[in-house]
Amino acid sequence: VNLDLTKHLTPLGYHFAPDPSSQQVCTIGGNVGNNSGGPHCLAYGVTNAHILAIEVVLADSEIVTLGGLDAEPSGYDLRGVFIGGEGMLGITTKVAVRITPNPPSVRTLLLSFDTPRDAAATVSAVIAAGIVPAAMEVMDQGITIAVENYVNVGYPRDAGAVLLAEVDGLPDGVDIDAQRISDIGRQHGATDVRQAASDEERMLLWKGRKTAFGAVAQIAPNYYLHDTVVPRSKLADTLEEVYRIADEHDLAVVNVFHAGDGNLHPLLLFNGQEPGIYDRVHAAGAKIVEASLAAGGVLS
Numbered sequence: 001v002n003l004d005l006t007k008h009l010t011p012l013g014y015h016f017a018p019d020p021s022s023q024q025v026c027t028i029g030g031n032v033g034n035n036s037g038g039p040h041c042l043a044y045g046v047t048n049a050h051i052l053a054i055e056v057v058l059a060d061s062e063i064v065t066l067g068g069l070d071a072e073p074s075g076y077d078l079r080g081v082f083i084g085g086e087g088m089l090g091i092t093t094k095v096a097v098r099i100t101p102n103p104p105s106v107r108t109l110l111l112s113f114d115t116p117r118d119a120a121a122t123v124s125a126v127i128a129a130g131i132v133p134a135a136m137e138v139m140d141q142g143i144t145i146a147v148e149n150y151v152n153v154g155y156p157r158d159a160g161a162v163l164l165a166e167v168d169g170l171p172d173g174v175d176i177d178a179q180r181i182s183d184i185g186r187q188h189g190a191t192d193v194r195q196a197a198s199d200e201e202r203m204l205l206w207k208g209r210k211t212a213f214g215a216v217a218q219i220a221p222n223y224y225l226h227d228t229v230v231p232r233s234k235l236a237d238t239l240e241e242v243y244r245i246a247d248e249h250d251l252a253v254v255n256v257f258h259a260g261d262g263n264l265h266p267l268l269l270f271n272g273q274e275p276g277i278y279d280r281v282h283a284a285g286a287k288i289v290e291a292s293l294a295a296g297g298v299l300s
Helices: 003-012 028-034 076-082 116-128 140-151 170-189 199-210 212-218 232-248 277-296
Strands: 050-058 063-067 091-097 103-113 136-142 161-171 192-195 222-225 254-258 266-270
Touching: 003 028, 028 091, 063 076, 103 116, 103 170, 103 199, 103 277, 116 136, 116 161, 116 170, 136 140, 140 161, 140 199, 140 212, 140 254, 161 170, 161 199, 161 212, 170 192, 170 254, 192 277, 199 212, 212 222, 212 254, 212 266, 232 266, 232 277, 266 277
Parallel strands: none
Antiparallel strands: 050 063, 050 091, 103 161, 103 192, 136 161, 136 254, 222 266, 254 266
């Protein structure tokens, strides 16, 4: 399991950088199959950047090793082709991962906003200022309340959206970047800025973010998750279009997303026992995909 690997490595001064939201249950093999990302892929890259070699059983039962441990193999990058193949190209039996040194210093900020648009605008402004945080995650009010009810981490229930921003590196540098992010947030309407005072508080804030999908069960028994990427400059407009589409189809929607790289995760909430509900859900889902593509985005 992904998180088990990082827990094993952390006391040794290392970690496995890809950290999907499903980190507590997803496996390294599954990460390879899906080329998984996660909150910290903003700075560190997705799974493909952290796999050195894989042993694979091909469809004709031949066992091959793709990639290598010592140096970049010559020829085509078949390792890279296989990662993200979702099992269509063969079965992964062994994985050699690249481990990442733990940063010497980390600062984690929780910024509160009246609207998701203000949070999205802050994300764009931070990147435009030349800052590349380790992670920037946004949750709207609906999912923030659900998470807070679920794990009680101290998220503000009255905020229209929250932005979880993390910077890491040398102590002086992270202090400067954390202050700059705080200032940019306030310039874009942040009503409160809080910095985690300890590693325990920092991990609790991240636990809240990474249990968001499970927390949805408090709101509705079913959800339909989407996963698209739009240009950061179009985040705010696309979010408002997602809310409009949900209203148009008489559906509830909550948004939790990797804001730093424009990766949206709208969750359409519904009760699968309601007659005709799946037609409305699928229709709204198709509209959300179309809106993302129209904004210059892609399916992720």
